[in-house]
Every structure is written in structure tokens, then in C-alpha cells.
Amino acid sequence: MVINFDELLVNTKKAIETVDITNEVEKSVEKSKIKNGLCVVHSIHSTSAIIVNEHESGLIKDIVRKVSEDFKRGAGWLHDRIDDNAHSHLASTYIGPTRIFPIKDGKLVRGTWQNIFLLELDGPRKRKVIVEVMGE
DSSP, rough: OOOEEEEEEEEOOOSSSSEOHHHHHHHHHHHOOOOEEEEEEEEOOEEEEEEEEEHHHHHHHHHHHHHHHHTTTOOOTTTTHHHOOHHHHHHHHHHHHEEEEEETTTTOOTTTTTTTEEEESOOOEEEEEEEEEEEE
């Protein structure tokens, strides 16, 4: 078993936004030289998430809108007594910080319209995303 570990640095610009990291993840898989295995994409922050979907501008706006509506800032969340970002912690909890992809023949296996995004929930911030590639 071979393991390759990369750290992506992402600077976000908005309170809630998506940042397409597909190319960087694919470069990490290619660099690993692993032919068949798994690729774990993980945000190490409790106020961001990793999502997979189509990179279409209307859909991206819909995702941001849905997150903003379902996890409203200032909605009386108890955690806001500490640092006023409960909405982002809650969204991250429900959406999740990690996605796993198969690798076959040295390529990340994803659907035609599946891109990988860091979903910023409490920005702007400097974020780290771990890409761990494991296999043979």
C-alpha cells in the first residue's frame, strides 16, 4: 500500500462561498502515481465542508442560498454567545467535512458533472484541505 498526503491551501473571499478544488485534487492523485485505490478529501475546519456537485453558476448560487436559508446567522443559536458563528458550525455538521473517491487506472473516479468544492461557511478565511491518496 502506498500513501500520498497533500495539503491544499485555499483563501476564501466571502462569508459563504464555494471554491472549486477539483483540479488540485486531481493533480494530487496524479502526483501520487497510485493506479487503484481511494482519495480522501478532508477539510480540517469545523466551519467549512466538502461538497460534490456540478460547477454551474446558477446551481452554485442555489447552494449558497440554501445554506444561508437553512442555517441562518443570528437565529438565536446558543453557540453564538461564544463567537457568533453557530450557523457555520451547524452547516458543517450536517454537510460534512470529508468526501471519498475511488481511483481507477490512476484517475479520480467522478461523474461527468461532479466537481469537488470547499464550501466556506464562515469566511473569509485561510483554509486547509487534506488530500490523502491510498492504494497500489
